[in-house]
Amino acid sequence: MNFAQITISGNVGQAPEIKEINGTKVANFSVAVNESYNTKAGEKVEKTHWYPIEAWDGSQGKGLVSNVIEKYLTVGTTVLVQGMPMIETYEKDGEKRKAFKIKLAGAGSTFRMGGMHASVAPSGKSTPAGYYDIPFL
Numbered sequence: 001m002n003f004a005q006i007t008i009s010g011n012v013g014q015a016p017e018i019k020e021i022n023g024t025k026v027a028n029f030s031v032a033v034n035e036s037y038n039t040k041a042g043e044k045v046e047k048t049h050w051y052p053i054e055a056w057d058g059s060q061g062k063g064l065v066s067n068v069i070e071k072y073l074t075v076g077t078t079v080l081v082q083g084m085p086m087i088e089t090y091e092k093d094g095e096k097r098k099a100f101k102i103k104l105a106g107a108g109s110t111f112r113m114g115g116m117h118a119s120v121a122p123s124g125k126s127t128p129a130g131y132y133d134i135p136f137l
Helices: 064-072
Strands: 006-012 017-021 024-038 044-056 077-092 095-104 110-116
Touching: 017 064, 024 064, 044 064, 044 077, 064 110
Parallel strands: 044 095
Antiparallel strands: 006 024, 006 077, 017 024, 024 044, 077 095, 077 110
């Protein structure tokens, strides 16, 4: 049996871009994961790592993209993402390149939303029922 899975938790960095591929909705967005540590010299180092996410809808528009991401996911939302790490090869300007992303599709994927980062929370937006614990549908 072969198995590959990655889990990250961070904040959504941009509004999801939603498109349709062969009648299925696909959402693309990035999640920022912050890292902070002190060097041996005592200097504080802070880094942000960006993870591109590609989420696929379930059958007949009853999945993650239609029911959760499209309706509720906004910049600054804290999310937990568990999916398949993908490395795709493509060509640009005659040069072969590779791109990494996390793919959410099927029962092996998990997507949970947490609260909003205070500085980017939209005002007047209500929190839907089950907002803080929405598993992949």
